[in-house]
Amino acid sequence: MKERLTELYNKEQAAIRGNSSPLINRLRQHAFTRFLEKGFPGTDLESWRFTDLTPLLETDFEINLRNRFSNIDTEKLFTCDVYDLDTFSITILNGWFVHKFAPLSKLSNGTIIGSLAKAMEVYPELLDQYIGRAANTDNYEMAALNTAFLQDGLFIYVPEGVKVEKPIQLINIVDSPNPVFLQPRHVLIAGRGSGITLVHCDHSLTHNVSFTNTVMEVFAEEDSSVEHYKIQNKGRNSALLTTTFVKQERNSSVKSNIITLNGGFTRNTIDVSLTDRGCVSDHYGLYLVDSNQHVDNQINIDHASAGSKSNQLYKGILDDQAKAVFSGKVLVRRHSQQTEAHQNNKNILLTDDAKVNTQPHLEIYADDVKCSHGATVGQLDPEAMFYMRSRGLCERSARQLMMIAFASEVVKKITIEALRKRIHNMVEKRLKGELSICDQCVLHCNSKEPTTFNIDLSKL
Amino acid sequence: MLSIRNLSVSIEGKPIIKRLNLEVKEGEVHAIMGPNGSGKSTLASVIAGRDRFDVDEGEVEYMGQNLLEMPAETRAREGIFLGFQYPVEIPGVSIANFMRTAINEKRKYLGLNPLSGAEFIKLMEEKKKVVDIQSKLTNRSVNEGFSGGEKKKNEIFQLALLEPRLAILDETDSGLDIDALKVVAKGVNKLKRKDNATVVITHYQRLLDYIIPDFVHVLYDGRIIKSGGKELAQELEEKGYDWVKKALASNQEVK
Numbered sequence: 175m176k177e178r179l180t181e182l183y184n185k186e187q188a189a190i191r192g193n194s195s196p197l198i199n200r201l202r203q204h205a206f207t208r209f210l211e212k213g214f215p216g217t218d219l220e221s222w223r224f225t226d227l228t229p230l231l232e233t234d235f236e237i238n239l240r241n242r243f244s245n246i247d248t249e250k251l252f253t254c255d256v257y258d259l260d261t262f263s264i265t266i267l268n269g270w271f272v273h274k275f276a277p278l279s280k281l282s283n284g285t286i287i288g289s290l291a292k293a294m295e296v297y298p299e300l301l302d303q304y305i306g307r308a309a310n311t312d313n314y315e316m317a318a319l320n321t322a323f324l325q326d327g328l329f330i331y332v333p334e335g336v337k338v339e340k341p342i343q344l345i346n347i348v349d350s351p352n353p354v355f356l357q358p359r360h361v362l363i364a365g366r367g368s369g370i371t372l373v374h375c376d377h378s379l380t381h382n383v384s385f386t387n388t389v390m391e392v393f394a395e396e397d398s399s400v401e402h403y404k405i406q407n408k409g410r411n412s413a414l415l416t417t418t419f420v421k422q423e424r425n426s427s428v429k430s431n432i433i434t435l436n437g438g439f440t441r442n443t444i445d446v447s448l449t450d451r452g453c454v455s456d457h458y459g460l461y462l463v464d465s466n467q468h469v470d471n472q473i474n475i476d477h478a479s480a481g482s483k484s485n486q487l488y489k490g491i492l493d494d495q496a497k498a499v500f501s502g503k504v505l506v507r508r509h510s511q512q513t514e515a516h517q518n519n520k521n522i523l524l525t526d527d528a529k530v531n532t533q534p535h536l537e538i539y540a541d542d543v544k545c546s547h548g549a550t551v552g553q554l555d556p557e558a559m560f561y562m563r564s565r566g567l568c569e570r571s572a573r574q575l576m577m578i579a580f581a582s583e584v585v586k587k588i589t590i591e592a593l594r595k596r597i598h599n600m601v602e603k604r605l606k607g608e609l610s611i612c613d614q615c616v617l618h619c620n621s622k623e624p625t626t627f628n629i630d631l632s633k634l
Numbered sequence: 635m636l637s638i639r640n641l642s643v644s645i646e647g648k649p650i651i652k653r654l655n656l657e658v659k660e661g662e663v664h665a666i667m668g669p670n671g672s673g674k675s676t677l678a679s680v681i682a683g684r685d686r687f688d689v690d691e692g693e694v695e696y697m698g699q700n701l702l703e704m705p706a707e708t709r710a711r712e713g714i715f716l717g718f719q720y721p722v723e724i725p726g727v728s729i730a731n732f733m734r735t736a737i738n739e740k741r742k743y744l745g746l747n748p749l750s751g752a753e754f755i756k757l758m759e760e761k762k763k764v765v766d767i768q769s770k771l772t773n774r775s776v777n778e779g780f781s782g783g784e785k786k787k788n789e790i791f792q793l794a795l796l797e798p799r800l801a802i803l804d805e806t807d808s809g810l811d812i813d814a815l816k817v818v819a820k821g822v823n824k825l826k827r828k829d830n831a832t833v834v835i836t837h838y839q840r841l842l843d844y845i846i847p848d849f850v851h852v853l854y855d856g857r858i859i860k861s862g863g864k865e866l867a868q869e870l871e872e873k874g875y876d877w878v879k880k881a882l883a884s885n886q887e888v889k
Contacts, residue, residue: 561722562732564709564718579727
C-alpha cells in the first residue's frame with residue numbers, strides 16, 4: 175500500500191495539487207516525506223500496540239484523486255431522520271464534497287461553509303493562516319498521509335462574534351461497489367467569540383470494504399465555543415480512522431462527543447492543545463460494539479498553559495469478540511498551574527472473549543493542579559440486579575434499564591435536545607438488538623441482507 | 635398467607651436459620667426482633683428470593699404456592715415486597731422509570747393492561763403523599779446520593795406504589811431520626827388493609843411505638859425462641875436480649 179501511494183503521489187502531482195496554495199503544497203511535501211520515513215504505524219509503536227492496521231491494508235483499494243461527483247441531489251442520496259433537528263446539512267460522498275446548489279456558501283452573517291477544495295481556490299489567504307497549524311504530521315503518521323493527499327472535505331469559517339444558530343450537519347457517506355481508500359480533510363475555524371455546533375455523521379450505504387482516513391483541524395479562537403458531535407454507524411467491512419486536532423485559545427470552550435454504534439474498525443484520535451488560560455475542553459465517548467468490531471479511542475490533551483480545564487469520559491459495552499482500546503493522555507506542563515484535568519473510562523464486558531485495553535496516562539509537571547483518572551472493566555452490580563428483581567422486573571428488563579443508564583451518562587452530555595433524544599433512542603435500540611446500520615437512511619440498505627448487530631444482554 | 639415450616643438455611647455451609655416456624659395471616663402485623671447476627675435479614679432475603687442462600691430443609695408456602703420455587707421477580711409480582719435494610723443505588727435509572735417498569739411488568743403478569751404515562755404520573759402523585767416525598771426525588775436516580783432517611787422513605791414510597799400483599803420491612807428504622815421514623819411508620823400504617831400483612835424486622839422496640847404489632851417474635855441463633863403480643867417488645871426493651879439469652883441457657887423454652 176505504501177508503495178502504491180508513493181507511486182501515485184509522484185505520478186499524480188498535478189491532480190493532487192489542484193488549486194492548493196504554495197504553502198499547502200509545502201505542507202504536503204513535508205508530510206509526505208514524514209510518511210515515507212515512517213510508513214503506516216505498526217504495533218511496535220506504543221499508541222498502536224493494540225490496534226493493528228496491517229490486515230486492513232491488504233486490500234487492493236481504489237483511490238480517486240479526481241472528483242467525479244457534481245450536482246448530485248444530496249437529498250436523494252441520504253436523508254437524515256433526526257426529527258426536529260433543523261440543521262444546515264452538508265454531504266461528503268466518498269471523500270468528495272457533493273452539493274445540489276453551490277460548493278461554497280457565504281451566509282449573510284459572513285460564515286463560510288462548503289467544500290475545502292473550493293475554499294482553496296476562493297479563499298487561499300484565509301486558509302493559509304490556519305491549515306496545518308493544528309495538525310501535527312510529525313507525530314501522527316496517518317495525519318501525515320492525509321496531509322500529503324489533502325484535496326477536499328468540509329470547510330467552515332465562522333467570523334468574529336457570530337453565533338451560528340443552526341447546527342451544521344456533516345454527513346459522510348461511503349458508497350462504492352469497489353473497495354475505496356478515502357482521505358477527507360476538514361477545517362473548522364471558530365473566530366473570536368463565535369459559536370458553532372457540528373454534527374458529524376459517518377455512514378456507509380453498503381457493506382463493501384472501505385478505508386477512511388480523515389483529518390480535521392479545529393481552531394477555537396478566544397472566547398469561542400465549539401461543539402462537535404460524531405455519530406458513527408458503519409458497516410462491518412469499513413475501517414474508519416479519524417484524527418481531530420484542536421487548538422484552543424484563551425477562554426475558548428470545545429466539547430466533543432463520539433457515539434460509536436457500529437463499525438468494523440474504528441479509531442478516533444483527538445489531540446488538543448490548550449494554549450492559554452480559561453480553556454474548557456470536554457471529550458465524551460460511547461462505544462457499543464459486538465461481533466469482531468474493533469474500536470479505539472485515543473485522547474491527548476496538552477495543558478500548555480495554566481488555568482484551563484479538561485475532562486474525558488468514555489464508556490463502552492462490548493459483546494462477542496469485540497475489542498476496545500482507550501488511551502487518555504493528559505500532559506500538564508511545569509508552568510501550567512491551576513489546571514484541572516479529569517479522565518474516566520468505564521467498560522462493561524459481556525463475554526470472556528471481549529477485550530478492553532484501557533490506559534490512562536497523566537503526566538504532570540506542575541504542583542498546583544487538580545487531576546484524576548479512573549478506568550473500570552466490569553459487569554453489572556448483582557446487588558442492583560436483585561434489588562430490581564425484588565420489585566418485579568425480570569432479569570432482561572433490569573439489565574436493559576441498567577445498560578441504558580450506563581450509556582446515558584454520555585448521551586446526556588448532548589445539549590441539542592432533538593439530537594439527544596434521537597441518540598438515546600438509537601442507543602436503546604442498539605442495546606435491544608433492533609438497530610441496523612441502515613436505520614438512518616431512506617435508501618435503507620443496498621445490501622441484500624441488512625446487518626443486524628445484537629448486544630446480547632442475557633450474557634451478562 | 636405465609637407459612638414457614640421447619641426452615642433451615644445456610645450460607646457457604648454455615649447454618650443461619652435453624653428449623654424455623656412462622657405463620658402470618660392476612661391483616662396481621664408481625665414484628666421479628668433479635669440481636670445482631672440472629673438471622674433476621676437472612677430470613678427476609680430468603681422470603682424475597684435472594685439466591686445466595688441454600689435452603690437445606692423445610693418449606694415456605696405463600697398463598698397456597700411453594701414460594702421457594704419462584705424466582706424473585708415472580709414473588710414480587712405475586713405480592714411480596716422486601717423493604718431493604720440497605721437500599722441499593724442504581725446510577726442513571728430514575729425512580730419513576732424504575733417503578734413504571736416494575737408496575738407494568740407486574741400488571742402484565744396479572745393479565746392487566748399497562749399503565750399509560752399519564753396514569754402512572756397520577757398514581758405517583760397520589761402515593762407521594764403517603765410518605766411526604768418531595769416531587770424532585772422521583773426524577774433522581776434510584777437511591778443515588780440519597781440520605782439514609784431518603785432511602786428508607788423511598789422504600790416505603792415503592793411499597794405504596796406496588797401495594798403488596800405481604801411486606802417485609804428489614805430494619806427500616808435503622809439510621810432514622812425520630813421524625814423520619816414517624817413518617818415511615820405513618821406510611822406503613824396508612825397502607826395497612828384487611829387483606830395484607832406486614833412483617834417488621836427490627837433490633838429496637840422504638841419503631842413498634844408507631845407500628846403496633848399483633849405479634850412479636852424473638853429470633854435468636856436462627857430460631858424463634860419466644861413469641862408473644864406487643865407487650866413482649868416492651869419487656870425486651872426493658873430487660874434486653876440478655877434476658878432471653880440467659881433464660882434460654884437455663885431452659886430451652888423461655889417461659
